[in-house]
Amino acid sequence: MLEKKVISKLRKILGQKAVLTAREDLNAYSYDGTTTWVHMPDVVVLPTTAEQVSQVLKLANDNKVPVTPRGAGTNVSGGSIPIKGGIVLCTTRMNKILDINKTNLTATVEPGVVLQDFNIALARQGLFYPPDPQSFLGCTIGGTIAENAGGPYCVKYGVTKQYVLGLEVVLANGYIMQLGGVTVKNRTGYELMMLFTGSEGTLGVITRITLRLMPLPPANKTMMAIFDDMAVGGQAVSSIMASGVVPAKIEFVDNFVIRRIEEMTPMGLPVEAKALLLIQADGSPAAVEAEAKQIVDILKKSGAKEIKVAKNANEAARYWKMRSAGFAAVFSAAHTVLAEDVAVPRDKLAEFIRKLEDISKKSGFFISYLGHAGDGNLHPSIFTDIRNKKEFDKAQKTMGEIFEAALALGGVLSGEHGIGLEKQRFLKRAMDPVALNLMIKIKGILDPNHILNPGKIWEEEKV
Amino acid sequence: MLEKKVISKLRKILGQKAVLTAREDLNAYSYDGTTTWVHMPDVVVLPTTAEQVSQVLKLANDNKVPVTPRGAGTNVSGGSIPIKGGIVLCTTRMNKILDINKTNLTATVEPGVVLQDFNIALARQGLFYPPDPQSFLGCTIGGTIAENAGGPYCVKYGVTKQYVLGLEVVLANGYIMQLGGVTVKNRTGYELMMLFTGSEGTLGVITRITLRLMPLPPANKTMMAIFDDMAVGGQAVSSIMASGVVPAKIEFVDNFVIRRIEEMTPMGLPVEAKALLLIQADGSPAAVEAEAKQIVDILKKSGAKEIKVAKNANEAARYWKMRSAGFAAVFSAAHTVLAEDVAVPRDKLAEFIRKLEDISKKSGFFISYLGHAGDGNLHPSIFTDIRNKKEFDKAQKTMGEIFEAALALGGVLSGEHGIGLEKQRFLKRAMDPVALNLMIKIKGILDPNHILNPGKIWEEEKV
Numbered sequence: 050m051l052e053k054k055v056i057s058k059l060r061k062i063l064g065q066k067a068v069l070t071a072r073e074d075l076n077a078y079s080y081d082g083t084t085t086w087v088h089m090p091d092v093v094v095l096p097t098t099a100e101q102v103s104q105v106l107k108l109a110n111d112n113k114v115p116v117t118p119r120g121a122g123t124n125v126s127g128g129s130i131p132i133k134g135g136i137v138l139c140t141t142r143m144n145k146i147l148d149i150n151k152t153n154l155t156a157t158v159e160p161g162v163v164l165q166d167f168n169i170a171l172a173r174q175g176l177f178y179p180p181d182p183q184s185f186l187g188c189t190i191g192g193t194i195a196e197n198a199g200g201p202y203c204v205k206y207g208v209t210k211q212y213v214l215g216l217e218v219v220l221a222n223g224y225i226m227q228l229g230g231v232t233v234k235n236r237t238g239y240e241l242m243m244l245f246t247g248s249e250g251t252l253g254v255i256t257r258i259t260l261r262l263m264p265l266p267p268a269n270k271t272m273m274a275i276f277d278d279m280a281v282g283g284q285a286v287s288s289i290m291a292s293g294v295v296p297a298k299i300e301f302v303d304n305f306v307i308r309r310i311e312e313m314t315p316m317g318l319p320v321e322a323k324a325l326l327l328i329q330a331d332g333s334p335a336a337v338e339a340e341a342k343q344i345v346d347i348l349k350k351s352g353a354k355e356i357k358v359a360k361n362a363n364e365a366a367r368y369w370k371m372r373s374a375g376f377a378a379v380f381s382a383a384h385t386v387l388a389e390d391v392a393v394p395r396d397k398l399a400e401f402i403r404k405l406e407d408i409s410k411k412s413g414f415f416i417s418y419l420g421h422a423g424d425g426n427l428h429p430s431i432f433t434d435i436r437n438k439k440e441f442d443k444a445q446k447t448m449g450e451i452f453e454a455a456l457a458l459g460g461v462l463s464g465e466h467g468i469g470l471e472k473q474r475f476l477k478r479a480m481d482p483v484a485l486n487l488m489i490k491i492k493g494i495l496d497p498n499h500i501l502n503p504g505k506i507w508e509e510e511k512v
Numbered sequence: 513m514l515e516k517k518v519i520s521k522l523r524k525i526l527g528q529k530a531v532l533t534a535r536e537d538l539n540a541y542s543y544d545g546t547t548t549w550v551h552m553p554d555v556v557v558l559p560t561t562a563e564q565v566s567q568v569l570k571l572a573n574d575n576k577v578p579v580t581p582r583g584a585g586t587n588v589s590g591g592s593i594p595i596k597g598g599i600v601l602c603t604t605r606m607n608k609i610l611d612i613n614k615t616n617l618t619a620t621v622e623p624g625v626v627l628q629d630f631n632i633a634l635a636r637q638g639l640f641y642p643p644d645p646q647s648f649l650g651c652t653i654g655g656t657i658a659e660n661a662g663g664p665y666c667v668k669y670g671v672t673k674q675y676v677l678g679l680e681v682v683l684a685n686g687y688i689m690q691l692g693g694v695t696v697k698n699r700t701g702y703e704l705m706m707l708f709t710g711s712e713g714t715l716g717v718i719t720r721i722t723l724r725l726m727p728l729p730p731a732n733k734t735m736m737a738i739f740d741d742m743a744v745g746g747q748a749v750s751s752i753m754a755s756g757v758v759p760a761k762i763e764f765v766d767n768f769v770i771r772r773i774e775e776m777t778p779m780g781l782p783v784e785a786k787a788l789l790l791i792q793a794d795g796s797p798a799a800v801e802a803e804a805k806q807i808v809d810i811l812k813k814s815g816a817k818e819i820k821v822a823k824n825a826n827e828a829a830r831y832w833k834m835r836s837a838g839f840a841a842v843f844s845a846a847h848t849v850l851a852e853d854v855a856v857p858r859d860k861l862a863e864f865i866r867k868l869e870d871i872s873k874k875s876g877f878f879i880s881y882l883g884h885a886g887d888g889n890l891h892p893s894i895f896t897d898i899r900n901k902k903e904f905d906k907a908q909k910t911m912g913e914i915f916e917a918a919l920a921l922g923g924v925l926s927g928e929h930g931i932g933l934e935k936q937r938f939l940k941r942a943m944d945p946v947a948l949n950l951m952i953k954i955k956g957i958l959d960p961n962h963i964l965n966p967g968k969i970w971e972e973e974k975v
Contacts, residue, residue, distance in 0.1 A: 152754040152859035153888075175756055199697050208697060210706075211674045220946070227944045232855040234662050234671060234889050234927035236710060237942050238969060239951045243673075243706030247699060264756035291615040293638055293727035335798030392695040396615035425616075426697050464697035479700050481690045483683070488702045490957045494950065506701060 051091035051135065055112055059094055059136070062104045067142070069093040078137045082125040082184065082376075084385045085435055086470050090117065090131040095142045099217060099225050099256035102138065106254065106500075107223030109136055115503050118250035120161065120192030123184035125376070125388060126469030128196065128249045132504040138254060140191050146170055147257070154262045155214060155231050160191025160255045177265040179206035182465070183373045191255045197247035199465030201298035201372070204423030205331075206263075208465065210246040215259030218245055218252075221496040231259050244491065249467050250502040252495045269297065269331035270341040271365035274353040275322040279303060279406070282324040283399035285351035286422040289328070290395050294343050297331040299423030300372050306419050309378040310371050318371060319355070326353075326422065327368055375419040376428075382417075383432035385441065387448050390472075391455035392426040392464030404454040405429055412447040426464035449475070468506045476507055514554035514598065518575055522557055522599070525567045530605070532556040541600045545588040545647065545839075547848045548898055549933050553580065553594040558605045562680060562688050562719035565601065569717065569963075570686030572599055578966050581713035583624065583655030586647035588839070588851060589932030591659065591712045595967045601717060603654050609633055610720070618677060618694050620722045623654025640728040642669035645928070646836045654718045660710035662928030664761035664835070667886030668794075669726075671928065673709035678722030681708055681715075684959040694722050707954065712930050713965040715958045732760065732794035733804040734828035737816040738785040742766060742869070745787040746862035748814035749885040752791070753858050757806050760794040762886030763835050769882050772841040773834050781834060782818070789816075789885065790831055838882040839891075845880075846895035848904065850911050853935075854918035855889040855927030867917040868892055875910040889927035912938070931969045939970055 059068045069075065070092050079089045096102045109116045115135030122129045131137050144161035151174055158167060164185040171178055181200035182188055188198070194216070199208045215229035228242045229235055245252055276282035286299055302325045311318045319325070326348070330340040341358065348356050359365035380386050393401045405427075409416040420427035429451050433444035452462060452475055462472055462479040476485065485507060492499070522531045532538065533555050542552045559565045572579045578598030585592045594600050607624035614637050621630060627648040634641055644663035645651055651661070657679070662671045678692035691705045692698055708715055739745035749762055765788045774781045782788070789811070793803040804821065811819050822828035843849050856864045868890075872879040883890035892914050896907035915925060915938050925935055925942040939948065948970060955962070 150857070150859060152750045153857040154753060155857070197699055197703070199699075203697065207670070207674060210703060211670060224946050226946050226950075228947055230924055231857050231922050232888055232924050232927065233858070234666065234855045234884075234887050235924045236660055236662075236853070236926040236928055236930045237924050238710075238931060238939065238948065239715075239954065240660070240673060240703075240706040240710050241947055241950060243703040247701075247703050252702075264758060267756070287615045290617060293730070295727060332795065333799040333802045335802055336796040339796045339798055390699070392697045394613070394616040394618070394694050395696070396613060421697075424697050425695055459694050461693055461695050461698045461700050463699040464695065465699055467699045468701060476701065483687050483689050484691055484704055485701065487689075487704060487957065491702065491954065494953045494957070 051114060055108065055114060056092055058108055059092060059105065062108070063094055063096060063101055067095040078119065078122070078131065078139065081122045081127060081129045083127050083471055084380060086127040086130045088130050088132045089134065090137040091134050093137045093139055095139050097142045099219060102219045102254050102256055103223040103225050105136065105138060106219055106221055109500050110221050110223065110498055113498050113500060116500050117502050118195065118254045120189030121163070121187045123188040124192060124196055124467065124469065126466045126471040128467055128469035128505060130470060132470060140189060143256065149174060149176065151176060153231065155259055156262055157257065157259045158190055159257060160189060162190045164188050164190055164193060171262065172265060175265045177263045178212065178260060179263065180209040180212060183376055190258060194246055194255055194258055195248060195250050196467045199421065199426065201300050201421055203421065204299055205295050205297045210243055212261045213242055213246055213258065214261050216242050216245055216255055217257035219254045219256055221498065221501050229259065233261055247467065249469060249505055251492060251505055252501065266331035268334040268337045269329055270337050271359040271368050272328045272341060272344060273357045273368055274326040274328070274348045275319050275355040276324040276352070277354050279324040280399040280402045281352050282326055283402045283422065285326060285348055285353060286398055287396050288347050288351050289344060290423065292343065292347055294340050296328050296340070296344060296423060298327070298329040300327040301422035301427065302327065302372060302375060302419045303417055305417040306375050306378055309382060310374050313378060314374070316367055316371060327372055379417055379419070379430045383434065385433045385435040386430050387433060387444055388428050388430045389448060389451050390428055390463045390466040391452060391460050392424060393455050393458045393460035395425040397458040398422060398425050401455065401458055405451065408447060408450050408454065414444060414447050424464065470505060473506060473508050514577060518571065518577060519555055521571055522555060522568065525571070526557055526559060526564055530558040541582065541585070541594065541602065544585045544590060544592045546590050546934055547843060549590040549593045551593050551595045552597065553600040554597050556600045556602055558602050560605045562682060565682045565717050565719055566686040566688050568599065568601060569682055569684055572963050573684050573686065573961055576961050576963060579963050580965050581658070581717045583652030584626070584650045586651040587655060587659055587930070587932065589929045589934040591930055591932035591968060593933060595933060603652060606719065612637060612639065614639060616694060617725045618722055619725055620720065621653055622720060623652060623718050625653045627651050627653055627656060634725065635728060638728045640726045641675065641723060642726065643672040643675060646839055653721055657709055657718055657721055658711060658713050659930045662884065662887070662889065664763050664884055666884065667762055668758050668760045673706055675724045676705055676709055676721065677724050679705050679708055679718055680720035682717045682719055684716070684961065684964050692722065696724055710930065712932060712968055714955060714968055715964065729794035731797040731800045732792055733800050734822040734831050735791045735804060735807060736820045736831055737789040737791070737811045738782050738818040739787040739815070740817050742787040743862040743865045744815050745789055746865045746885065748789060748811055748816065749861055750859050751810050751814050752807060753886065755806065755810055757803050759791050759803070759807060759886060761790070761792040763790040764885035764890065765790065765835060765838060765882045766880055768880040769838050769841055772845060773837050776841060777837070779830055779834060790835055842880055842882070842893045846897065848896045848898040849893050850896060850907055851891050851893040852911060852914050853891055853926045853929040854915060854923050855887060856918050856921045856923035858888040860921040861885060861888050864918065864921055868914065871910060871913050871917065877907060877910050887927065933968060936969060936971050
């Protein structure tokens with residue numbers, strides 16, 4: 050439990066209204082997008098300036114109080130759970146878009162700006178920021194940087210780190226450090242900014258972000274393809290990627306997700322389909338026409354049972370709404386959902402799906418999946434109940450098998466969600482031990498008292 | 513001078529023919545693409561395996577012998593000069609393309625593969641690796657990773673680090689560390705790979721690289737625009753970037769370079785032009801037609817005196833040959849050439865050019881420039897003679913003014929060449945002091961004896 054004098058100092062730094070201690074307030078910051086982790090913080094602070102963040106961290110560092118940085122808490126690996134209690138430092142009130150520069154194709158924002166609000170502001174000026182985690186309606190940009198978030202658009206446009214040009218980061222000792230700038234090229238020393246993209250709040254608190262933008266593609270077209278067999282759908286993805294066309298998005302949804310969404314919000318989805326691919330081409334109108342035709346041809350040859358090309362923006366939006374509702378549909382299907390985030394090489398997707406089918410049969414667990422097929426990044430989910438220890442343990446063991454299957458195909462533990470709490474027990478299997486040790490040493494330089502998001506990414510040695 | 517027993521141990525590790533000690537051999541490894549730096553190594557080793565690299569580094573580390581990793585030595589910031597003597601570890605014999613995977617859109621290579629050889633192998637399969645430093649005919653892929661190289665294609669496609677998916681790196685103590693993998697998304701822990709992209713050989717020796725590829729764009733079109741005023745040309749670049757079209761390349765060449773190339777290899781260039789923009793659109797044939805039309809319209813409105821659209825691949829190749837000959841043209845123009853590599857925000861390009869004109873007038877130094885205008889990345893060059901101390905000092909002072917002018921516009925010290933020896937005296941002005949200190953601490957973790965490329969990036973304190 051936090052000392053009263055620390056809380057009273059926090060109130061001095063931030064003002065009464067920006068320091069929450071009531072149980073019902075703390076509750077709201079005790080969980081994130083996962084269904085497995087809950088832990089109460091002692092206090093929640095809502096700073097509005099980097100200077101306040103600096104003073105909070107200095108105070109916490111002097112008193113060795115854990116600080117868990119948090120955006121909107123939409124992450125799905127347990128990264129924003131205050132597992133050691135202490136302070137939750139929530140950036141949602143630092144939500145100003147500071148600059149959008151159409152000629153330089155850059156924008157500077159505070160970390161608490163909601164991704165969707167940013168996208169709307171950009172679209173008004175004909176601009177585009179591609180990384181699109183499917184929590185875009187709520188997630189904060191700071192959170193997407195700390196997690197190096199992905200999303201459907203990453204097939205063509207790459208992940209979050211590829212758009213970060215400049216960061217202001219407050220270090221554990223309160224120092225406000227400037228990294229990078231507003232130029233698209235910068236070779237001034239080591240790529241230190243890239244340590245913070247994907248650091249999951251363990252190395253510093255991001256307080257300002259400069260991002261590279263693109264012009265909004267003038268046209269796009271969405272296609273839906275239905276398959277009788279999931280692995281055949283996976284093979285179709287490989288064929289598209291090998292054909293020379295790069296769609297903006299290639300998403301994969303299984304029968305369970307289709308049915309579940311249709312139950313929740315009927316939108317006339319093909320509930321009998323074993324698997325469904327959603328594909329979007331974008332670019333100039335002429336290029337989109339040509340690419341869409343090429344994609345439809347490949348889908349036909351790949352054994353798609355049915356192919357629908359969205360006739361207009363409304364129809365396309367309906368398809369994509371289904372996809373973005375996918376995670377909610379999965380997470381609301383059981384008391385506890387273990388959602389993996391493995392990625393395999395794109396040419397191993399069909400093989401991986403077959404292996405998942407085997408694991409499901411053997412374990413008896415139904416496995417649902419959706420994901421970013423164009424990146425080989427699937428989210429296999431197991432439905433279980435954490436209150437039933439025996440079943441939960443078995444579910445975790447099955448998750449381990451899924452992970453081993455991905456690794457055996459040259460895959461990785463996490464494609465875009467990060468490690469957080471959810472995947473840390475697998476980390477040693479997934480990383481070179483010297484690289485893991487290097488991470489811990491870098492953490493030691495930047496946060497010697499281990500106050501920043503302690504207990505995350507790697508397992509503390511169980512003494 | 514290196515102890516004889518170290519050299520004899522190197523011979524044991526590598527064999528006689530892979531250890532060079534003759535003066536005429538060492539000479540060839542005493543300089544790089546700069547004209548200001550020369551230093552003889554004591555010995556040059558040419559390993560062919562990561563295991564050999566590991567044994568060399570272990571031996572060097574045990575004996576505290578400096579090791580300067582080197583690819584083809586084409587870099588232009590002094591990064592591969594063995595400024596402290598010792599061992600030059602040259603990777604040019606590790607030159608195998610290990611895998612090209614068309615479906616996964618990845619390739620795995622050894623560090624000594626020449627970029628042009630790689631591009632030729634990829635083109636045969638309809639594949640494309642965008643980063644294109646203009647030393648592509650000779651530079652090695654390992655060198656481009658260690659320098660995080662840029663090039664003309666980066667306007668549309670981004671810099672080298674955005675393509676690195678996996679690295680094998682030999683650490684100073686000889687440990688062979690594996691980072692990343694072959695998937696396009698990977699969120700397993702911190703982005704440690706990004707420490708090595710741009711590390712300029714100071715953190716480890718890269719021995720294997722997995723890169724993300726793209727399909728070769730099916731069509732492209734090259735345009736040349738001639739301007740009476742350099743800043744007007746710079747403004748045209750801003751107008752193109754703000755218009756919503758993203759050309760693959762936008763290059764800038766000044767009158768000096770045009771004349772110099774025409775003197776060396778007459779190719780009918782417009783020798784009266786004050787500035788010349790070379791622009792390439794790429795993508796599907798229909799998209800390229802549409803984009804080229806849009807670009808030509810903007811160029812006309814921006815005050816271009818003449819616009820030529822290359823009628824065929826030969827004509828386009830001729831234009832691009834001029835651009836890639838640019839650096840050679842500049843570097844052969846004087847005994848010593850100080851070539852800056854500043855980048856400014858893209859909307860500040862015209863203003864920066866005006867400032868360069870002022871600096872030239874005031875200092876009396878003629879400044880030539882060419883560069884990647886689409887990225888705001890220019891290479892202003894001053895012609896001088898290092899043997900004339902007074903003039904050379906004045907040239908260096910003028911370089912400092914150019915750098916200050918770029919910084920004042922929100923620019924950076926290096927867009928793509930790195931710091932090496934050439935720009936280290938400016939580093940303190942260009943970086944947050946705590947970030948600089950963080951770099952040095954990370955170096956201390958990975959290379960506690962400071963054997964790897966010592967004396968580079970930051971200045972050692974002059975005690």
